[in-house]
Amino acid sequence: MANLLLGCIADDFTGATDLANNLVRAGMRAVQTIGVPSAPLDADVDAVVVALKSRTIAPEGAIAQSLEALRWLQAQGARQIYFKYCSTFDSTPRGNIGPVTEALMDALGCDFTIATPAFPDNKRTVFKGYLFAGDVLLSESGMQNHPLTPMTDANLVRVLQAQCTRRVGLIDHTVVARGAASVAERIAQLQSDGVSIAIVDAVSNDDLVRMGPALASLPLLTAGSGVAIALPANFGLAPSAAASALPPAGGLRAVISGSCSLATNRQVLDFVRRGDAALAVDPLRIAAGVDVAAEALTWAAPLLDHGPVLIYSTAEAHAVKSVQGRLGAPEAGAMVERTIAAIARGLVERGVRQLVIAGGETSGACVQALGIDQLQIGAQIDPGVPWCHAHCAAASGKGLHISLKSGNFGGDSFFTHAFAVLD
Numbered sequence: 001m002a003n004l005l006l007g008c009i010a011d012d013f014t015g016a017t018d019l020a021n022n023l024v025r026a027g028m029r030a031v032q033t034i035g036v037p038s039a040p041l042d043a044d045v046d047a048v049v050v051a052l053k054s055r056t057i058a059p060e061g062a063i064a065q066s067l068e069a070l071r072w073l074q075a076q077g078a079r080q081i082y083f084k085y086c087s088t089f090d091s092t093p094r095g096n097i098g099p100v101t102e103a104l105m106d107a108l109g110c111d112f113t114i115a116t117p118a119f120p121d122n123k124r125t126v127f128k129g130y131l132f133a134g135d136v137l138l139s140e141s142g143m144q145n146h147p148l149t150p151m152t153d154a155n156l157v158r159v160l161q162a163q164c165t166r167r168v169g170l171i172d173h174t175v176v177a178r179g180a181a182s183v184a185e186r187i188a189q190l191q192s193d194g195v196s197i198a199i200v201d202a203v204s205n206d207d208l209v210r211m212g213p214a215l216a217s218l219p220l221l222t223a224g225s226g227v228a229i230a231l232p233a234n235f236g237l238a239p240s241a242a243a244s245a246l247p248p249a250g251g252l253r254a255v256i257s258g259s260c261s262l263a264t265n266r267q268v269l270d271f272v273r274r275g276d277a278a279l280a281v282d283p284l285r286i287a288a289g290v291d292v293a294a295e296a297l298t299w300a301a302p303l304l305d306h307g308p309v310l311i312y313s314t315a316e317a318h319a320v321k322s323v324q325g326r327l328g329a330p331e332a333g334a335m336v337e338r339t340i341a342a343i344a345r346g347l348v349e350r351g352v353r354q355l356v357i358a359g360g361e362t363s364g365a366c367v368q369a370l371g372i373d374q375l376q377i378g379a380q381i382d383p384g385v386p387w388c389h390a391h392c393a394a395a396s397g398k399g400l401h402i403s404l405k406s407g408n409f410g411g412d413s414f415f416t417h418a419f420a421v422l423d
């Protein structure tokens, strides 16, 4: 059996990479698997993050997938389990954060756990149980309009309580500020009051590091990726360059973007403004039956030798709405994802070995089309986004450097800056 320290279950692909990135930066060697592996772990690592696509499916499906991941991680000897969800706590009154947390607690026989999406490096902070995204409450951050998981209440105790049968409480900032012993005391107090899950405040990385030792004995942690920075120390590990070492990079470079988030729109604009080679994919032409993937690959072929090319369906909200109005939102999404994934595969078949993909759903579709089932995590490009290395069917089993960027992560020059990190 592998000597796995931390077994993680992430509810989406880019979120899984985000978590693995923070673990690696704090000194753990980590891999991310795409779905629950069918074979035992074949890598000498400290942490595995099993990436699911369970964030917005029915709670029953999310529970079943998460329990399957738990069983696999337990079979690999995982000493502690970490359930990773979004730093904006994406969920509905039906779930899936609450139901999955409770199912994991039942399976682990665990009577207490924490819940904190705080990720200060990406401006997600929790104060008095209220989640802030940037300078505003979650419910005023734009997330109140999310099409699948509208977050209209920033009070996480209330939000999580609505999803749980167990009682939810709070470990507030004054407790965290006093350090791990104080957090441990508060946990004992909450337990004697019949509380089983506590939202924990954190407004800085210092808060996360301070609470770390108090989390060492909990069989299950549930959080965004922030708390991960405090965990390797609990296992005696310290940050080291060796944890993020990847094989040397080579080959051609490309960026594929299907994310329509604000940050990605800025990143596409930045790339285009630099005059680098960029091609927009038009969903309406895909719907009209044009082989847009073949067109894009023909366009890219003579340009690839001269630097990274960008192929994107990224568009601003009004354009996306108009396409969705004509094609239907799920239909438009699926159509664009299929095309973008075919382009990603074609690019790798043509020699691209350094590939940036923007968007969670987009990343899922591309990773599947590329035939990747495991990613080794390397150096961070921007908070929440590392380079990874994978063996992939589309590269005839050879190595590919790949980065899966969450829609709203990364600075404006991400699509250029990312490749400099590999130089």
Ligand SMILES: Nc1ncnc2c1ncn2[C@@H]1O[C@H](COP(=O)(O)OP(=O)(O)OP(=O)(O)O)[C@@H](O)[C@H]1O
Pocket: 014, 258, 259, 260, 261, 264, 283, 313, 314, 315, 319, 320, 323, 324, 332, 333, 334, 335, 336, 337, 358, 359, 360, 361, 362, 363, 405, 406, 407, 408
């Ligand atoms: N121009 C477009 N018109 C309509 N739908 C689009 C367009 N471009 C992309 N899409 C679809 O929008 C969705 C974008 O979701 P995706 O998860 O990839 O990005 P994101 O939401 O920004 O990322 P994350 O989940 O990491 O925050 C995909 O289903 C994609 O196919």
Ligand SMILES: O=C(O)[C@@H](O)C(=O)CO
Pocket: 012, 014, 015, 016, 018, 019, 085, 086, 087, 088, 119, 224, 225, 360, 384, 406, 407
């Ligand atoms: O926590 C986050 O914000 C991200 O890792 C994520 O989950 C985006 O889908």
